[in-house]
Amino acid sequence: MKAVILILALILPLSIHGQHQEMVPVTGGVYTPLYGTSKEQVQVADFFLDAFPVSHAAYLDFVKKNPEWRKSEVKRIFADERYLDFWDADFSFPESLAQSPVNHVSWFAAQAYCECQGKRLPTVDEWEFAAMASENQKDARRDSLFNLAILHSYEKPKTYLMKVGTQSSNVWGIYDLHGMVWEWTLDFNAIILTGESRNYGNTDRGLFCASGALGANDLMNYAAFMRYAMRSSLKARSNLATLGFRCARDMHAEQGQIAIEK
Amino acid sequence: MASCSKKPIHMETEIKIYSKNGLKYLFILLMGSILLSCNGGKLEHQNYFSSSADKYANIKIFGEEQAVLTSPPLVPPPVGNRPAKKLYMEMEIIEKEAEMADGVSYLYWTFGGTVPGSFVRTRVGDLVEFKIKNHPDNKLPHNIDLHAVTGQGGGAEASFVAPGQEKTFSFKVINPGLYVYHCATAPVGMHIANGMYGLILVEPEGGLPPVDKEFYVMQGDFYTDGKFGQPGLQPFNMQKAIDENPDYVVFNGSVNGLNGENALAANTGESIRIFFGNGGPNLASSFHVIGEIFDKVYVEGGSQINANVQTTLVPAGGAAILEFVADVPSNLVLVDHSIFRAFNKGALGVLAVSGEENPQVFAGEIMEGIYLPEGSVIQNMPKSELEIEAPTDLSKADRIEAGKKLYMQACFACHQSNGEGVPNAFPPLAQSDYLNADVNRSIDALLYGLSGEIEVNGKKYNSIMPAQQLSNEEVANVLTYVYNSWNNNGNLVSPEMVKNRRK
Numbered sequence A: 001m002k003a004v005i006l007i008l009a010l011i012l013p014l015s016i017h018g019q020h021q022e023m024v025p026v027t028g029g030v031y032t033p034l035y036g037t038s039k040e041q042v043q044v045a046d047f048f049l050d051a052f053p054v055s056h057a058a059y060l061d062f063v064k065k066n067p068e069w070r071k072s073e074v075k076r077i078f079a080d081e082r083y084l085d086f087w088d089a090d091f092s093f094p095e096s097l098a099q100s101p102v103n104h105v106s107w108f109a110a111q112a113y114c115e116c117q118g119k120r121l122p123t124v125d126e127w128e129f130a131a132m133a134s135e136n137q138k139d140a141r142r143d144s145l146f147n148l149a150i151l152h153s154y155e156k157p158k159t160y161l162m163k164v165g166t167q168s169s170n171v172w173g174i175y176d177l178h179g180m181v182w183e184w185t186l187d188f189n190a191i192i193l194t195g196e197s198r199n200y201g202n203t204d205r206g207l208f209c210a211s212g213a214l215g216a217n218d219l220m221n222y223a224a225f226m227r228y229a230m231r232s233s234l235k236a237r238s239n240l241a242t243l244g245f246r247c248a249r250d251m252h253a254e255q256g257q258i259a260i261e262k
Numbered sequence B: 001m002a003s004c005s006k007k008p009i010h011m012e013t014e015i016k017i018y019s020k021n022g023l024k025y026l027f028i029l030l031m032g033s034i035l036l037s038c039n040g041g042k043l044e045h046q047n048y049f050s051s052s053a054d055k056y057a058n059i060k061i062f063g064e065e066q067a068v069l070t071s072p073p074l075v076p077p078p079v080g081n082r083p084a085k086k087l088y089m090e091m092e093i094i095e096k097e098a099e100m101a102d103g104v105s106y107l108y109w110t111f112g113g114t115v116p117g118s119f120v121r122t123r124v125g126d127l128v129e130f131k132i133k134n135h136p137d138n139k140l141p142h143n144i145d146l147h148a149v150t151g152q153g154g155g156a157e158a159s160f161v162a163p164g165q166e167k168t169f170s171f172k173v174i175n176p177g178l179y180v181y182h183c184a185t186a187p188v189g190m191h192i193a194n195g196m197y198g199l200i201l202v203e204p205e206g207g208l209p210p211v212d213k214e215f216y217v218m219q220g221d222f223y224t225d226g227k228f229g230q231p232g233l234q235p236f237n238m239q240k241a242i243d244e245n246p247d248y249v250v251f252n253g254s255v256n257g258l259n260g261e262n263a264l265a266a267n268t269g270e271s272i273r274i275f276f277g278n279g280g281p282n283l284a285s286s287f288h289v290i291g292e293i294f295d296k297v298y299v300e301g302g303s304q305i306n307a308n309v310q311t312t313l314v315p316a317g318g319a320a321i322l323e324f325v326a327d328v329p330s331n332l333v334l335v336d337h338s339i340f341r342a343f344n345k346g347a348l349g350v351l352a353v354s355g356e357e358n359p360q361v362f363a364g365e366i367m368e369g370i371y372l373p374e375g376s377v378i379q380n381m382p383k384s385e386l387e388i389e390a391p392t393d394l395s396k397a398d399r400i401e402a403g404k405k406l407y408m409q410a411c412f413a414c415h416q417s418n419g420e421g422v423p424n425a426f427p428p429l430a431q432s433d434y435l436n437a438d439v440n441r442s443i444d445a446l447l448y449g450l451s452g453e454i455e456v457n458g459k460k461y462n463s464i465m466p467a468q469q470l471s472n473e474e475v476a477n478v479l480t481y482v483y484n485s486w487n488n489n490g491n492l493v494s495p496e497m498v499k500n501r502r503k
Helices: A002-020 A056-065 A107-116 A124-131 A144-155 A202-207 A218-232 A251-261 B002-036 B038-048 B188-193 B238-242 B340-344 B396-410 B433-437 B439-448 B472-483 B495-501
Strands: A023-026 A029-031 A042-044 A047-050 A248-250 B064-066 B086-101 B104-111 B120-123 B127-134 B166-172 B177-182 B197-203 B213-222 B248-251 B264-267 B271-280 B285-290 B294-298 B305-309 B311-314 B318-325 B330-336 B348-354 B453-456 B459-462
Touching (some): A047 A124, A248 A251, B086 B248, B086 B396, B177 B318, B197 B213, B271 B285, B271 B311, B305 B311, B433 B439, B433 B472, B439 B472
Parallel strands (some): B120 B197, B213 B271
Antiparallel strands (some): A029 A042, B177 B197, B213 B248, B285 B311, B285 B330, B294 B305
């Protein structure tokens, strides 16, 4: 009996939420992070990533089923005062936002959303790995036009009002990694070795003045610098207008679940 | 043979060892004498660093107040002889689109909504509680590194703040002087290039000597995809920034930052103090005021005062305090005397001084004559025959609009933005009888230049206007603008009319 419930619990959220969020397989590989924990190459395992950022409409489904994440119910230690700032009530937000990426969600909320679907937030490495792809290249980081477009999009205000999926997808079939909202990652504070945003030591310093020498890859590093600076300014309970999320899943776990379902 | 040749080498080594030992003893002796005079050394050390932390960090605080921060070109009131206080101040970081030049806009990142950011005025010994707020609509995290702050990153780490968040940090100002502050979030160069800099003044005990007028001016270089003057919203160009090749070098954030309605104003006889900073990110400034000499310059914003200075070099991330008395009425022109920046990239501002003439200081022109060297005086580069202009058919209103932008780039430095010219030097275009009398003569003046004596509105002028390298279209636009401004006769000049005047 217990086993049946467990299996149901695993399958149900998938079948309900899976309808409006299609996942895309990303074949892992070895890559050199632009900037971060180490200068060495990093192995990224195969994984699934949501094709789109989570929309306000999709997030509404989630809060309907999970009262503790409603705007009026949420615990302050999990989300600060700006949680779902654009929403006028627990189940209501301006109609025009329905298909825009949900914003003003904390890391706790984003992670809970993903967990309810049997998913999780992508790691920084997974996110960066998927995001280095352009429309036709898996690693377009040396494509100066690709980098330029990213840099320009970082300067464009109010892109969180755009609708998800209106830009073209990258070579994996993933939309809107760039040009719309920053996205939460599982280990967003990973480059701070102690895991503490207010820490004064080590790698954090590289984000301020006198950061390491930048060589030939300036343009590509500058775009990454901005993302890493953004991440390290966050706390897990922060809610920002310019920050949304999407979910990921191990390729491994997926296979395991398929086995259970069968 | 082999053993023979080794011996002398061995000898030499021994000698060296002896001499080294000798040095050792000498060293010990010297150390001893230094140790003996150690107390005196400490005193000297204290005197040498007297105006630093030791002295000022212990200044007592009397009371507290909310500090006033001002937008350029204004500065908050002087500290006078108030005691050191606890000061509360707030600054909001706003990313916003604003005008870079006529018809050109740029997405600035600002401290307090302006470039440069709000002016902070303190007194040495003040304890500052600084709240920094990152507007929720902003895309990026920011922070502030104040060069006046002694501590980790000048406050950069303590003030690192995500959009929609605020942070408060505290510091004591212990060195008097004029200091730059700027954003120091990665990529630092980009944050500064987008306008994130300003000045913080730390006045000495008793304050700076009082003056009649104080202004806040800051230079910055900007890097855009489009060239200087190319209309529309211009994005930041990272490659040009890395190459240190700016399209704009401006005062107070834009080409018009200190021009037209933004020009500074003073009266004759007033003492003037300019707090001048250079945000960079790349260029050092050769700051100069055309028509004045700085009576005093606080070199590099520090305590050393130089007198009678023509041009002062202000490094990126540096500042200087400049003082002078406006002796005669004139339009003083502020420039970066790396002069192409002034006339081609926007580093040009006006301080209008009005009041009584003072012939003892400036008598104006006292004699004129004709100087005729061999050859022609006015030279021009022939335009390429191959250049073909696309035919365009603009309305009069469009021509006036386009002509105005061109005027503000090519003409206003001499003829002034309101067309009144400069007495005795550059004839007026406003209500000008000379201009309205003959349209072809006006076209010729632009195409071929104009020299020799002319009479405009009853006054004689004898100077040289160089030929302008403008297309037919551009000449038509700028002249149509001039003819339709300042009570002139409203002529419409067409490109065909210009073409017909080309020989």
